Amino acid sequence: EPEVTQTPSHQVTQMGxxxxxxxxxxxxxxxxxxxxxxxxxxxEFLVSFYNNEISEKSEIFDDQFSVERPDGSNFTLKIRSTKLEDSAMYFCASTSTGGDYGYTFGSGTRLTVV
Amino acid sequence: KDQVFQPSTVASSEGAVVEIFCNHSVSNAYNFFWYLHFPGCAPRLLVKGSKPSQQGRYNMTYERFSSSLLILQVREADAAVYYCACGAAGNKLTFGGGTRVLVKP
Structure with a gap:
């Protein structure tokens, strides 16, 4: 069965x-x-991306966040200057339609900001 | 405010039917999605739709603003967190806080 793959599974980073x-x-x-x-x-929803652009984003997704699909296969989330409160599990998901069939999720990246 | 509500915990005994209730106040949402999540793994879609549905041991009831997930003949291995989510065509999903299912042998 096709999977959504996320890497790394756990990342520890320093604030900023x-x-x-x-x-x-x-x-x-x-x-x-x-x-x-x-x-x-x-x-919590952060952002949706379709046709190489953001289609919707939440209040959480401020200027510190950005997304990119650099090469047609990867989909990245960048946090420019991490804060302690960014510590969370981040899930990526994809779907072939606009959500009618539900998402397929990855297993997540646990981000710890110290 | 768009919100999805579900109980934080449901406890049951092995072999029984577990019911998890969910309701929402999400604008324009008419689809429900039920996910199973074991920590460290990807949340897995169990059942979905805008009408009553069944997939194996998982039954979903449907009303416009509420749905229940029923797990038939629950086993210890079903102990996990179950998420209810709501959405409309083309829109993002809004998730409930998750229900931890506890199963007593």
Missing amino acids: QEVILRCVPISNHLYFYWYRQILGQKV
């Missing part, structure tokens, strides 16, 4: 550093998403 979280969506999928889950809290 830049991090890039990587995702390889399912190859024929067209819509891509990043969600995050702070420990003990809800899964």
Whole structure:
């Protein structure tokens, strides 16, 4: 069964550093998403991406965040200057349609900012 | 505010039917999606749609603003976190806080 792959599974970074979280969506999928889950809290929407541009973003997705699909297979989330409160599990997801069939999720990257 | 509500914990005994209720206040959302999540793994879609649906031991009831996931003949291995999510065509999914299912042998 096709999978969404996320790397790394766990990243520790110092406050103020830049991090890039990587995702390889399912190859024929067209819509891509990043969600995050702070420990003990809800899964929160960050951003959706379609046709090489952001289609929707949440209030959380401020100027410190950016997404890119640099080579047609990878889908990356960059946090420019990490804060302690960015510590969370970050999930990538993809779907072939606009969500009617649900997403396929990756297993997540746990980001720890120290 | 767009929100999805589900209980934080449901406990059951092995072999019973577990029901997890979910309701929402998400604008224009009419689809429900139920995910199973084991820590460290990818959340897995169990059942979805805008009508009652069944996939194996998983049943989904449907009303416009609420849905229940029923897990038939629950086993210890079903102990995990179950997420309810809502969405509309072309839109993002909004997730509930997750329900931890506890199964007593």
